[in-house]
Amino acid sequence: MIGLETVATPAGLIIGAICGLVPLAAGVYYRKIGVGIGGFIACLLSGFACGLIGGLPMILLTYAVVVSYAYVNRQDPFTSRAALEDVSFEVSRIEQLQRAMANLGITVRASWKALTRNKAGLIGFIGILFFVLVTTFGPLFIEYDGAAHMDRRTPGSRALVAPPSAEFPLGLDWKGRDVLSHMVHGGQRLILTSIQAGILATGIAVILGSAAGLLGGAVDQAITTVANFILTIPAFPLLIVLAALVEFDSDFLLALLFGVLNWPTLMRAVRAQVLSLRERDYVQAAMALDLGLWHIISREVFPNMVSYVAVNLIFTIRVAMYSIVGLVFLGLVPLREPDWAVMIYTGRQQGVLFLPQAAGMLLSPIIAIALFQLSLVLFSRSLEEIFNPRLRSGV
């Protein structure tokens, strides 16, 4: 989780810049300078945001994209129409690596194409990107305004809270603090915790679902029984009770708890998918060819489930955010500022819900959460296209 929790640092900027040199050089070498510069910027930004953890994969991806452009027109002896005697099957290691890179790049480009083809998905992607960028890079530019400002009270008014103004674009909150700064600083943790919770729930569901589907018998029986049991207990009230039971000093614990309670629905779906995939002819053929259980899971079954799982991951992240904000809203987890959910909670607690001038303070986090959730929904539309091999291969 180190990578996820790192905030943008100047050191990261240097790492990113160094990383970016690789695709830049490749771009110059393959005469695809525009793409090279794009790769440089991408590496710079992600290195800036997450240090090495963001920089290294970005080198790989952007370098692969640059290479794939150059590779398409390359004459490959294997794909030519030559006769058997004329074909040289010998390839060097470097060439193999290059080809792997090119394949990766083609996949990335195809995914990008699939993303841009679906307008709703693209809007969702841009929305997510917006929130990620604002909450990651925003804190560098906008200082956190944490102390109460009695001096900002407008003459004649009883409360400190104020509607948007030129100086404070989103207004002031009940302590007279800048809402914009809270918005910028208060989203990252909520988003990251939701993503963690979603990944945990999805991970548990996929592992248990695959196990139940592939192993069958007693394992299947046990997992299904537990799942049905959890499904019967209403998730949110149970989460409330557990929230009282567990002292949430760490976000990860909250995410884990959510994961433990929210895997059954997806598990059942994954199990059904595995069961149907297991009967497919190509899986039967793989069994006859004795390709091994691991091959069957990882190469035959899983690739055909990816889009389904990805869409469900997005859905689970949404539900996680719903639950986490809900818990904060009811005041059931320790409150830590700055946080979007805490803004809503305190807004309501301080009785400013019905003050018209408090709109900026309350509406900002509400609209932010609504928009982020909406972006997730829209983005999940694209995922199906991105992971579908039919559409992916159509570069």
Added chain:
Amino acid sequence: MSLDMNKVVLSVRDLSVSYQARRGRVRAVSRVSFDLHAGETLALIGESGCGKSTLNLALIRQLPKNASIDSGSIAYTYRDGRTINLLDFDKTAMRRYLWSECSMVFQGALNSLNPVLRVSDLVYETAAAHGIGRLEALTRALTLFEQVRLDAKRVFNSYPHEMSGGMRQRVLLALSLLLRPQIVIMDEPTTAVDILTQRSILDVLKQLRAELNFSVIFISHDLAVAAEIADTVATMYAGEIVEIGPVNDVFYRSRHAYTLSLLNAAPRLSAGAETLESIPGSPPDLIEPPPGCKFHERCAYVQPICRTTPPPMVAYDSGAGRAACHETARVLADARQKV
């Protein structure tokens, strides 16, 4: 086989259908013309993707939204002698025409019946939609079920899932004749069923045709079934009818290279050891069809002219049959030699 050659029930002229695909416009049916006489059974044979299903849907105007009829006419003659062009019909008129004048038997017997309705519901709702009373519908249905050799009373109150594939197919056959249409279109009615079931359906069909005297358009990829029940056979290739004629002419005196090649690729049970030849290559892309004869890339009789000029439809034997092939003479000679 006594055909009333004077009465043409359905006359299709220059019918072209295309639909929009991702890559471009697919010309699924192009310039198809044929006549269907009263009491005649016309078999349309061809491989998958040759346009026979699209043609079928065009004949009942049930094409999907992305498809359109580009040109041509479909003239239908009522029992009273009135003739209309189906393409002029609006939705209501078309609804009234369907099933009462022209009904259908589809391929998938299980999926052709609504799983949540009883057979009796199907009968009553079909009758109601065309203004026939319940009692009348009941008597007609029970008679028809008897005729297709079903346990009429039991079947009448059954749900589709309670019947076997063969029974369902016979129910559909009976249902298609409920309103006494002049034409029944059958789309691969025996493809998904077993051999003995296919036999019983074919027998029932022959018997019903003799008793009720309706016309049949029989769509199939199975040459053997066509040979058994058709009066007239039309071969379709790449959206066109390339040969049409009396069944014996098409089977014994083929005039189109494609028809002959198809026949040469079909194994015969009674023939002992035989040498079969299949057609090389695969059907052409209907978005950008090849110039000239669409079959020339796979044809064993190909000549330079085939690559450039589409062959015209030429009638033989005073209009009994037609074929569109530049090499009719050589094909015919080979076909005669084979017999």
Added chain:
Amino acid sequence: MTALSASSPPAAQPVPTLRERLRRLRRSYLFKVVIQGLITILAVMTLTFFMIRQMPGNPFQVRIEDLMTRQGLTYEEAYRAAASIFNFDPDRPALLQFGDYIGDLLQGDLGMSITKTGTPVAELILRYLPWTLFSIGLSVLISFTLGTTLGLSIGYWRGSWFDNVVTTLASIISGIPDYIIALLIILIFGVQLEWFKIGQVRGGVDPTITPALSLEYIGSILQYAFMPMLIYTLSSIGTWILAMKSSTISTLGEDYIAVAQARGLPQRRILSAYVGRNAMLPLITRLAINVGFIVGGSVIIEEMFQYPGLGRNLYLAITGRDYTVMQGIFLVITVAVVASNILADLVIVWLDPRVRLDKGEEA
């Protein structure tokens, strides 16, 4: 086997033996499902019972401290006083407490509320339940009916402008949490535009009106329930629309639709008996799951509008550590979920002749 055949020769006994009847009963679907449901309910009760008692902030200790500080009692005195108020002995092992609880439960006794001294839990639940049943039941009905109707029509006429508008709206609505919708409505329409008075939307009914079967009283109930119901409906209708649309589209691809059209059936018949009925089938199970979800999720909405239903009182019980009330409400919700699942199965059997309850008998 020999013993059995000796004791009951088939010809001599036309009346089925007790054993035979029991076997039939054991095979019957309802019996099986009810037993499974009871086991599930028992398991949930067990889990919640012990979990709840692990929660920090024991109400007993709180009351003792309270009594000690307020009334100046000694610990022993306060302890005894509290024990007599709460009507339970905290020193008794949890396992025995659980045994007592289950024993009482079988006699229909849910125990006494801890914080609302002297009130039986059953009475409290009977007080809360109608509000929740009314508001959630009606909203689920409305959103399901409206959602499936809309979904059916946009699925049938897909690609039209109507489809595009409804689909876009539905995806937006379905993507936003219910309490966010509630807050948005309050803030935008209540506070900013002042279309309605926010002070009014608290509680279940205008307290000044005497409860009677009068128009005024019912009107007031409807007025107070309007906001929560609007939010339940809005937050779930999008999902129904989208689910029904996709189900409709896949149903439209079935052969029997094409056959129905070829049979010249009128459009309304095709829409209802063919597309609608078949597309609805997969949604019924989802509806059952949804009931449980909404009852659980109503906590925030009821708390927000101070609506006196189960959700809000569950929240109050949890924060006030009222063990018995919590336990009682969990029981009610679990029973509701189990019952709605059984109901969904029955409805499916009624709608889909292919599904039989006693699966062992048919091939």
Added chain:
Amino acid sequence: MVTDGVQTMTTTARPLVQLEGIYRSFVKDRQVIPVLQDINLEVGENEILCLVGESGCGKTTTGKIIAGLLEPSRGVMRVADRPVGDYRGREKALLRRQLQIVHQDPFASLNPAHTIGDILSFPLKRHRMTEGGAALKRRIWELLTMVDLTPPGDMVNKYPHQLSGGQRQRVSIARALTVQPKLIVADEAVSMVDVSIRITLLKMLLRLRQELGLTIVFITHDLALAKYFAWEGRIAVMYLGRIVEIGRTPDVIAHPAHPYTRALLAAVPEADPELTRHKQTIALRSDDIPRLTDIPPGCAFHPRCPFYTEGTCDGHTPHLKSAPGRNQQVACIPVQQGALQGG
């Protein structure tokens, strides 16, 4: 229940696979469905054996058992004279690979997520059939050429959805060939491809049999196709989980002995108008196939059989035996007693 009266028809070649008293049942909705009952079968090396029958007769289950994808509930399967259960370790793994299957549906038999190159390289890599990248490519090239997918270089990077049905079946066959099998079960392998392409595929299978010494078990419901493909081999006709007739193809086709085989052959339409219209059909006493859960006692075909003899057919279960005046074996008591001539 392997009865002592069973004789298995010996093939001329050395037997590769022997099935002895194989039973197989499935459980569905707590009901036991007996799919195979007492199957005795020998497949010789380099032989063509054709299993024909209608849907639900157990031909696919038999194929899966031969391919090692299903375990029999009862009975012994021998490969090269050793029971399959005796194979251990490396031998077992090798045996696993020697029996391969090609499925019916060209759209379902290839994983849509992998390219053709991937599909062929997985088994080659896993079983170290080739050494190094160059050899791997050479082998893929060879395999694709072997199944007439040319030019091979164009094929490797394609996804299954970019190929036609016939091409996909070729890939399936090439995939089965990667592990150098001795036997291939072709389960309705050509029934879903177009008429014009079927014969090419069958010819290719026959050629591969010649070149590689393959044994082919061909499963089909199409008798004409079975006749064409297995003219040099044998045909086994199955009905409701049993083999009712087995023998050399020309014998079974030209002189069918079992009433069921006769009915089947008589029912098949021919692509010859005069012939097919004057064909003598056999009227069955019932059109409905009994359910597998409700198989009639005695000969399973007796409720439909036009030559039904009361007392004999419904009382005794017939076993495969040679019949007087016949070259093939048949499971029909009247035929075995010489009562039914002709056919």
